Amino acid sequence: MFSDNNRISTRQVFRLFVFDFIGMSTLVLPGVLAQMTGCDGLFAILLGGGMSSIYLWYLARAMKEMDGDLTGYMKKSLPVWLYFFLYVLLIVHCIIEAGYGAYVFADVMKKSLVGEEAYTLILVLILLVTAYAIRSGIESRARVYEVLFWLLFVPLLIMFVIAANDVNFTYMGPFFVHSVSSVADGGFEVFCYLTPLFLVLFFPAYTKRKSRQQMIAAVFAALWFAVLVLLVMYVILLGNFGDRALGTMQYPAVILMSNIHLRGGFVKRLDAFMIAIWFFTLFALVGVFLFYAEKILYQLFPGRENEKVSEKQKGGMDWKKWGTLGGVLVLTFLVAEWFYHGNLTEWYIAYMRWLGVPFLVFFPMLILVVGKAKRKRTVVNGIVLVLCFAGTMQLTGCGATELEDRCFPMMAAVDKDNTQILFSYGFPELSQKDNTDLAEAKVSAAMGTGANFPEALHKYEEQLSKAADCNHMKVLVVGQKLAEDEAHFTELLSYLREKELYPRNTYVCFTDTADDLYAIEKNLPQDLGSYIEAYLQNHETEKQIRLLNLGILLDEQLNQRQVLQFPYLTMQNQAIVWESNYVIDHGEPAGRIIIE
Known part of the structure; x- marks a missing residue:
């Protein structure tokens, strides 16, 4: 029997963060790094991993001072005007992250599988399934990832082995041709895509107090697992495409899957099967940012989160809950549409560099300076009940034409x-x-x-x-x-x-x-x-x-x-x-x- 106490194990924490890291970093970063640093992108990946490790150490120290999770500390320790203002900034950041993730998710689906369908229709379906998914508890999400972890990453390992046979060492070089500043710039880009690390501040509410150190160790392991996957992916992509061609590709990992030729014809659309990895990971990323955006927005308004009688016991419906969820979905939809029709990937990169990352770095320091660390748990509501269903639903290779x-x-x-x-x-x-x-x-x-x-x-x-x-x-x-x-x-x-x-x-x-x-x-x-x-x-x-x-x-x-x-x-x-x-x-x- 499974318990239902909003608690997850450190092993589950590891797998949750692996899914949050892998999707966007392996899908988008290789093309960006190849354009910026060529083959020296390998050093940029290692540098980005090092920067992320330092950031995680910083978050762990902040968490120790808070003696609890982020939202509980803010609401109890900060002045009303300040926590309200910071809550709004957190909501905006989560919606931008969810909107960009939803844009990439829908764009990959449209370009890879259902090119004849309207982008807006694909986006709406993704957001509706995500809305349904985040109504469950974090335990359900963690259990699903435990099942999916090996089902997704073992096939990915097999595909790496197959793709490694096509690596052309002529493309592996030259190295040390880009300036130190270019490599540092690439490392910072890697760090930008690994900033879901910030979510670790919410996790004390879901883990036992005595296992906090193990939780940080699990997140650290997830971080370097993702960095290792990105390194291997980048080497294989360089060896298959070369840095010049790689720099022109928007989603090179998807192209790599379509480049693999298995003899015998027993898998006709191998790319459609393999990009399920990115369907699940992108779905997880969109879901987690939508969840926290809705959770924080819900807490901005006084009242019902502290009531002891549940809505089911009352026989009613939490209209505030549905209203906040609907609000963040609409805003995320508008952001994703804006990214797609304006082709604004460069805008997202600029936002993360000049606003997003500075905010995430200085935000914990600010609230620690202003308030005192006091422990307060917050109530957690729903996330990702049907990841398997959602991912399977997306795996269709046919467009609108019968x-x-x-x-x-x-x-x-x-x-x-x-x-x-x-x-x-x-x-x-x-x-x-x-x-x-x-x-x-x-x-x-x-x-x-x-x-x-x-x-x-x-x-x-x-x-x-x-x-x-x-x-x-x-x-x-x-x-x-x-x-x-x-x-x-x-x-x-x-x-x-x-x-x-x-x-x-x-x-x-x-x-x-x-x-x-x-x-x-x-x-x-x-x-x-x-x-x-x-x-x-x-x-x-x-x-x-x-x-x-x-x-x-x-x-x-x-x-x-x-x-x-x-x-x-x-x-x-x-x-x-x-x-x-x-x-x-x-x-x-x-x-x-x-x-x-």
């Missing part, structure tokens, strides 16, 4: 004919998948042509009777004439990077002309895209070459550090032959070489 209104290209081919760009998709016959009638499943369109790639793509997709869903794309085939046209080839890669049309783990190969490949499709046992994928994988060892994907090609166009070789396919006697490779030398096409 399945029967979609077609699923397995291959894309782009080429050039004189001055025109040519484009087409290769589709599977659905009878191969589910025994449906071929006439019903048929998707056909003439080759799309245009003065540039976007125009050719648009003209082709206009002819389709169904919306193209490219999440299962196997191969991108590029004609040699297009590759040798530097302007159009650069335009193609830039457009694919910006629009994220195709999965990054899509194989890339080159050919004389895609028409020759399409000519044999009717004689194949499967669609052309799946056939080429299997053909490349079966001959990879024989050709002594590692198959490269679209993500690597896009990154190298920016990094310009490697010589890459992609399969060059030709036709002989109505069969596909791989006898040469096409070379991309430091981001520039360099022609064919014969495989010896």
